[in-house]
Amino acid sequence: MTARQSGDPAAPDPGELAPAERRQIVRDGLAVAVATGAYGISFGAIGVSSGLDVIQTCALSLLVFTGASQFAFVGVIAAGGAPLVGAASGLLLGVRNTLYGLRLAPLLAWHGARKAAAAHLVIDESTAMSVTRGSTEAARVGFLTTGLGVFVLWNASTLVGAIAGDAIGDPRDYGLDAAVGGAFLALLWPRLTTATTRIAAVLSAGVALVLVPLTPAGIPVLAAGVVALGLGLRGREVAS
Amino acid sequence: MTWIAILACAAGCYGLKLAGLSVPARVLESRLVQRIADLLPVALLAALIGVQVFATGDSSDQTLAIDARLAGLGAAAVALLLRAPFLVVVLVSALTAALLRLL
Structure with a gap:
């Protein structure tokens, strides 16, 4: 070598x-x-x-x-x-x-x-x-x-x-x-390494499900993005 | 409309990739951006799982339902616990739902 x-x-x-x-x-x-x-x-x-x-x-x-x-x-x-x-x-x-x-x-x-x-x-x-x-x-x-x-x-x-x-x-x-759900779970799985990511996952899925009957399709998923933003900003306050 | 969305998504995703290679690291490499970028995929994927598995009905009138898709998701979780590769996980969830519907 x-x-x-x-x-x-x-x-x-x-x-x-x-x-x-x-x-x-x-x-x-x-x-x-x-x-x-x-x-x-x-x-x-x-x-x-x-x-x-x-x-x-x-x-x-x-x-x-x-x-x-x-x-x-x-x-x-x-x-x-x-x-x-x-x-x-x-x-x-x-x-x-x-x-x-x-x-x-x-x-x-x-x-x-x-x-x-x-x-x-x-x-x-x-x-x-x-x-x-x-x-x-x-x-x-x-x-x-x-x-x-x-x-x-x-x-x-x-x-x-x-x-x-x-x-x-x-x-x-x-x-x-059903395979779509399985594919998303496989993509999500390796990211669930910390308590924060697990909380974010559960919270986001919960928010999305609550919104499904109330909003047009697709909006529940975008709302989950807002949850992530909120958690990220909040984590900053706690850390500093 | 579908084509416009595809091209918009493509242009945007390329722009995001190019921005990373182009922008000076310290502009975006704050801990806040890092944390949000870590949480975004987690939140979106979890929401997509929820919607994909439980939502039913047409786009203007969606409700929640429990059906064979939930069994497919459960099977996928078991496959992941057994460290199965991606393709196996997807196949297992599809097969489980398909078999349940045959019953």
Whole structure:
């Protein structure tokens, strides 16, 4: 292995990346891409069962390209909500990608057109596979392998799932309406690590359920966003 | 309207990603922003679960109902406790609801 300059560990080292380390990073990234890409099938099937057509479902994966936001969008549509309310829910869930970008920017050190292109690939998986790297070169390899791998497989599997979902008839016969709840729970599960997040989850679900009979579809979900804002602001007061 | 919403969501989500790569870190990296950004997905996902599992009826007249979807959610929770991967969790919840409806 080529020895790397071991100076300040916080400063990214733009130097050489040993071939063995590069192979390992590529292998890890592709493994994550395969695992993540596979659940694009469920997004595709759920997308068309929510009432979107195949092209609209694929457009979400291609253009929005951040899983939780896409699921939120189709979740609101499936519940009968207005498409723009679905878009708003998707946007709120996309806010975390901004924070990922903040952590990635100094590490990836891309500028101009490369930064603009890389931005589309800033998602949970590409961030997780690059923020822990010790050098810019290693971070870039991890980011690009995972980001591009997920992008290709996510879009391919969305198309497969959308066509399959379109062909099977009433989605309720296959429990696809229940699958949406299962998908959201799987996305939520790893985030329930602290008491605050658990309280936020219970409170938000409660507020949403109370509002379901009272407000147009989609509004209960946005109201949950307000709950999160309130809890976040309140936590600040307690902490300071 | 659906296409406008898709394009708006796409443009907004891309803007959020690009902003993170572009804005100086200290502008947004306050603890308050961090905390709200941690809580937002939790709150929205929890609300989406509630609505997805219990809401029924058309968009202008929604009510709450308990049906096979709740069993699907329960099955998903069990699968998650057993550390099943995402796709398995989704399949288990779909299968559970589908089988219950066959009964």
